[in-house]
Amino acid sequence: MRMWQQLDMISLLDTLASLLLAFVLGCLVGLERQYRQRTAGLRTNVLVAVGAALFVSLAQRIYDLYGGSYNVVHVVAYIVSGIGFLGAGVIMRESGNIRGINTAATLWGVAAVGAASGAGLAMEAVLGALFVLAANTLLRPLVNQINRRPVDNTDTEVTYRVTALAERGYQKEVLHWLEEMMEQANYPLSELDIEPFGEQDLEISAVLLATSIDGNELDALMVKLAIHPHIKQVFWRASTTD
Secondary structure, eight states: OOOHHOOHHHHHHEEEEEHHHHHHHHHHHHHHHHHTTOOHHHHHHHHHHHHHHHHHHHHHHHHHHOTTTHHHHOOOOOOHHHHHHHHHHHHHHTTEEEEEEHHHHHHHHHHHHHHHHTTHHHHHHHHHHHHHHHHTTTTTTHHHHTTSSSOOTOOOOOEEEEEEEEEEEHHHHHHHHHHHHHHHTTOOOSSSEEEEETTTEEEEEEEESSSSOOOHHHHHHHHHHHTTTEEEEEEEEEEOOO
16 A cells, blocks of 8 residues: 555654654643633644644645645645635634534644545644644643632733523522622622523623632632522633633
8 A cells, every 4th residue: 555655663663752842841831821822722732733743844844755746635635725714614602602613623623634644644644633633632730720720910801700600580699699699609790680591591601800810719609609599500601802
């Protein structure tokens, strides 16, 4: 098979070095973004850096093997452009929060892996897949730990939103419970939204504006709020603006 005939250990080591460098430098940039709790954080920056490194390494290997006239180089360029539109399609804005950006960055990295596989560069594709997996698994605990840290940056406005799913017939009772518990926890409400959820329930969303909130304290508060017999589910999330 041509795939195994194209195996070159020197080139493979070059690709490994490129991916390692992209991974490390992406981590450095991403850590700062994650610490400030920006939308594109640690994993997103690492995935984009690794994907870009693999695309460039792939183009160089194809050029070395076939020269500048080989049309697959142009195909790779089309993949890079096309995957951008696909990635944009999975990013959604919901209540001021951006969702799906890590999925979009993963698609970018996986596209590079697929392109390397199609070009017959088996080991390069394996390396790329391993680095994408590492970004999505090994870095996840670090991301969660950073997100638990209180945010105290003068250039960052953090919005914390507490959402409760409750029975529609007990709206006043649940609202009173939420307001009382938030006041006891020293989290005054700055905004309150109520929307229908299905035929029998309501989604009550309370917004807190603060510069420093401990994630562990909010988790403990969610446990207390969930004690109410007419609250089916309650959770919190944070979003930031630059």
